[in-house]
Amino acid sequence: MIGASSFEELNGSGSDYSEEVEIIVNVGGIRQILYGDILNRYPETRLAELMNCITGGYDAIFSLCDDYDPGQREFYFDRDPDAFKCIMEVYYYGEVHMKKGICPICFKNEMEFWKVDLCFLDDCCKSHLNEKKEELEEIARRVQTILDDLGFDTSESRWKRFQKYVWKFMEKPESSFPARVTAVLSFLFILISSIVMCLGTIPDLQVEDAEGNNVEHPTLDNIETACIIWFTMEYVLRLMSSPNKLHFALSFMNIIDVLAILPFYVSLILTHVGAKMMELINVQQAVQALRIMRIARIFKLARHSSGLQTLTYALKSSFKELGLLLMYLAVGIFVFSALGYTMEQSHPETLFKSIPQSFWWAIITMTTVGYGDIYPKTTLGKLNAATSFLCGVIAIALPIHPIINNFVKYYNKQRVLETATKHELELMELHSAGGDLRGFRGDTQGSEDVKMWYHLKSSHSDTFIPALSKEKHHRTRLQSCK
The missing domain is CATH 1.20.120.350 (Voltage-gated potassium channels. Chain C)
Incomplete structure (x- = not known):
């Protein structure tokens, strides 16, 4: 129990204390000195509350931190120090950026612990958080589907079960x-x-x-x-x-x-x-x-075929790149067909009868097909054809890389989701009494446990969804983020 003299020493000069005092926080072994005037910029955060409740006694302090050393005036938190460094930016810059390599779900939980609103998270980082949420929801849906396949509800009609x-x-x-x-x-x-x-x-x-x-x-x-x-x-x-x-x-x-x-x-x-x-x-x-x-x-x-499905979804996610490709080709086809028609008019045996007819020549030239049914016969026409060929190669090559990246990204994501789903099922077997997942479908209590399993808000790890049992699993922040 902290003595009254210690609190009087901390109290300093009364109302001006919170503006002038400094405190030492130790987050995961990393010590940092913080000042009251900075922390009070956001009084609803945990650190600002800690600064303002030092004189409130033992219970008030330990309701906000894990441990406290009155001699060193040091507050201890068993949290992720890397995430804490990012969250501290809100006091100085008014926004939070998530450092690369930190699990978005863990970072969200860290912000909730430090009572920093998610609105301070920058938009570029919110996209990563939303993507991670979607992945966890997809894993939950896949696990739920597998659980539904393990047994049938005996209360349903025979036709429904059939x-x-x-x-x-x-x-x-x-x-x-x-x-x-x-x-x-x-x-x-x-x-x-x-x-x-x-x-x-x-x-x-x-x-x-x-x-x-x-x-x-x-x-x-x-x-x-x-x-x-x-x-x-x-x-x-x-x-x-x-x-x-x-x-x-x-x-x-x-x-x-x-x-x-x-x-x-x-x-x-x-x-x-x-x-x-x-x-x-x-x-x-x-x-x-x-x-x-x-x-x-x-x-x-x-x-x-999972390969064809992956290709379909990759093309659906690459509509913007495909639109750019078609736009580049459309502009090139119009320009080079018009130039080809104009330059070939001086030749008596020209094959370019009109600009619309020249579209076909421009298409097969820019796409490097070159059937040879229509070809230029003048020197300027050949130079135009060579230019259109080179421009076509560049126009096609530019959007290809993003399309390939979308394909690889979706394919890898599906493999990760499959692996994560198997991992969740293995965890469910470990936490079940008999190691049989069918037991979760047999009674009402099992059904409630399944619902708890998919309650993602209490998840402390990027790869661990809360267990089916109602008991709490204590893991430190450093263990969860590894």
Whole structure:
């Protein structure tokens, strides 16, 4: 207990004490001298409260710090010293910048401990914090999905449980061996259907119908029908078992599935019914146009390929770079096609008939394709072509690097999320009584524990989400940030 004489000594000159006194804080072994006039710029922070409550007694001091040495007038905090150095900037500059290498979630918790509002955190650092929050939320969602797959709620109806089982069977190949076999079969049907579509265009494999037109071989047609039946059954089962049918129907990949299936049935209807309602030649043209839409089924491979999914998301996140690339090419195409048309007009056998026609030459030149169907014949035209070629190489090369970075960043992020999800499940097994995750789904208490697991606000580490149990896990700030 600190004596009264010690407090009187600290009290100094009464009301002017907080403005003139200095205190020593020891944060994680790093000592620093702080002055009252600086700390009182933000009176609601922990350090300002500590400065103003020194005369309040033992309980007031130890409610704000971990330890206190009255002889040295030194306050001890078991916190991260690197984060504290960054947070101290608010007293001098009115804003906080997070140093590179510090976990954003840990830094947020540090700011909450020192009672510094997050509004002082600079916008550039808030983006890192939001990104980290999204990663933790994604990990929580993945773990929750795995927990949902481990068992079914016995209070649900039999149809609801059957619906969940079918959804897991069709959408999650890793859930069981039969589901994995079904996914492999679906992948093979996509390949077979694509191969049959290509083979059907070979003239030697086609046969003549009653009107003398070349059509696909009946064997290939039967294989195509079998593939369509498989795709239809797959889509119907997934639609029936979907928990949100509207979201399912509007999903991009499911729209691709419909486009891969629909042409077959529309062609079948037009072939058998449409001929009675319109001319035969119009029916054949409509059927041929619909059969071309079968190429959409190749995009079904993205459902079974993480590489294609990564590429899709990388391109979606690179719209700005792709827009810059198209803008550069559009400007170059317009300029060089106009120059090429103007410079080639003096040649009697010019191939540049108009500026719109010259667009084709500019496109294949700037993209380094160069078919040679249109080419300049004058010296100035050749110089213009050489310049357009060099400018095209530069225009294409400039935005490529950010697009590649987005791809690598997303790919690495997915690997980190997968590893983190496995790590969280292992931690859950360690903290569970029997080491079986199914135990968390059996009763109401387990359900409450699962909810606590995803309460991210009490997380003290960048890789550790709070455990399912309600007991507190004591870790020092230095341990958490390592």
